[in-house]
Amino acid sequence: MKVSKPGRRGSGRITAEDVARRLGVSQSTISRAFSPSASISENMKKRVASAALELGYQPNVIARSLITRRTDIVAIVIGNLVDPFYTTLLRILTERLQASGKQTLLFSSSQAGGLDAILPTLLQYQVDGIVITSAAVSSDMVRICAKRETPVVLLNRYVPGIEISAVSCDNVEGGRQMARYLVELGHERLAFVSGQPDASTSLDRQQGFISELAQYGISSCVIEQAGEYSYEAGYEAALRLMRSGNVPDGVFFASDIMAIGGMDAFRAKGLSIPHDISVVGFNDVPLAAWPTYSLTTVRHPWEEMADSVVEMLGLDAGATPKKATTQLIPGALIQRSSAGPRSGQAPRPFARSARHGPQ
């Protein structure tokens, strides 16, 4: 006869052992009752379920992960929780992960040390995957993660020389769309306000914009460096643009939040939008749709991006350790009223470039 183990320890923790004792069965049986694929009689399953409910038992996923090697936790590294773009990204991604039964362990990389300081602690938590939406990624990090077989996906950015998966909006094409749109509205004196000078997102949007302008025979475009993706930076950049003397008639800001700062600056100086100047952004954050701004922008394919991330992390059943690939998903031009035809021209001469109408 089995000698029953000592009773409950001081803690309020209820274990499978407790349920087993209650039912007079083995602890393994309790485990099986919570494992969908295990073979257990329907009757026993029911008995366990009711006993568990009664005792308030819930399997300890932490203990489980030790043996299954899956925590169902995904780490998300976010740089700037002030920027609505990132909070939107976080929201969409967390909801998507939650829907797949994964939980989000949130890391803010704005802390001192950046990603380098975060990565070690992050890995200690044995996360099933890492999503990085910001911060510099070194090849050292990639090597460390690869060695531990922890999948990493860069979201909204990519690092060329590195073996790492990435999913991002097609920023080059987005820049092109904006160029086409503004040119077809009749604008010729254009400006681009860049974000962080080394961010691939900003660079790509710029490159797409400039190269498409060239297609239309517009070879000059003022490039104003805002320095960072923020309202204040956009505001200041707009002021500098105005001080420079020749105010453009169309400005493409590398992100919505900068564009909105820019609009406020232009208006503060008495310009009317879009009459005196057309402003467009990128991202389509909720703010952009507000009537005060009604910002024409490129909508990020939020849902598709989130889906891609989940797929590339290989979190679903068949964990295919995908080779590192970069996936670009096209965005959609959202026409609102912050950009209009050049003053004195007929409104909306072409609508060809608007692949999607206003929402």
Added chain:
Amino acid sequence: MKVSKPGRRGSGRITAEDVARRLGVSQSTISRAFSPSASISENMKKRVASAALELGYQPNVIARSLITRRTDIVAIVIGNLVDPFYTTLLRILTERLQASGKQTLLFSSSQAGGLDAILPTLLQYQVDGIVITSAAVSSDMVRICAKRETPVVLLNRYVPGIEISAVSCDNVEGGRQMARYLVELGHERLAFVSGQPDASTSLDRQQGFISELAQYGISSCVIEQAGEYSYEAGYEAALRLMRSGNVPDGVFFASDIMAIGGMDAFRAKGLSIPHDISVVGFNDVPLAAWPTYSLTTVRHPWEEMADSVVEMLGLDAGATPKKATTQLIPGALIQRSSAGPRSGQAPRPFARSARHGPQ
């Protein structure tokens, strides 16, 4: 002589055992090298450190938590990741937790089922504490958490009849401050726009506002229900306020995001702020400081609130299982330009109620 265990399993996981073998010492020694309070020679500690670095070893906190019963993970339940108030709260709290060596497991309760659906999975992760910033909290939940000895803190709300800790801004006093401020600017025809009708935050601000108005002999105040804390709801509420015929000369919105929606609505209808109408909000989200809005509001004591939460969770060394208490922290009236003296009056007759100047 000890028989060495079989070598590494397929996985890329490096364990303390691996480091021990490498150094020809026991696994316990490796563990001690990573435990600050353990007794280990300085020399050995160094040898372990370098071997660990070489092999890429990091202690598995998941395994550790099994025995220490501390995961260093705090669950944060956020209802509305669109509202800048909540994203700000999340940012501040996550940074504060990270600074204390705790990690944030993020749960969005806007998902179907709300908190009831989330709590079970949340508890499976053996979190050290739970911070709830939204959603209804039932006494059942409180009982379950209490049984498991998992501390719970309500942030920015409280539930009267329940034995649960809460930390919140002093909403009643905030409402009073706003009443004083608007009255002293000369306004008499006032309105309050409420958020969710059952939210303690909204109710308290309303109560403080109304009761303080009464102190000044103003017994009537229009109450407009916006229904939820959102830009759109604020916008619509403002429109209804205007349609009602007697437009107030001062409106207190229960939250900044509603106030901003309201400002846009008033302006869209041709009103000038603060000339025709004064608007004030609550929270002091980053948006409120933008020049377009320059919203007078009550600043949430973000940092103090975060500090209080950490303290009430008892996460630091001496885990005092505090009795459930509700802590109210006063906010600060931030004077900006969305509210001004009643048209035709001398500007700023009193400044008494502005406890802090504009930032």
Added chain:
DNA sequence: TTGAAAGCGTTACCAT
């Protein structure tokens, strides 16, 4: 279908 036992990677206690 069920039970017993061997881990998973760590900490903590007991020896030495």
Added chain:
DNA sequence: ATGGTAACGCTTTCAA
């Protein structure tokens, strides 16, 4: 100061 060993709560063989 260090090594051995028993937990921690679970999943997963292997037997029955």
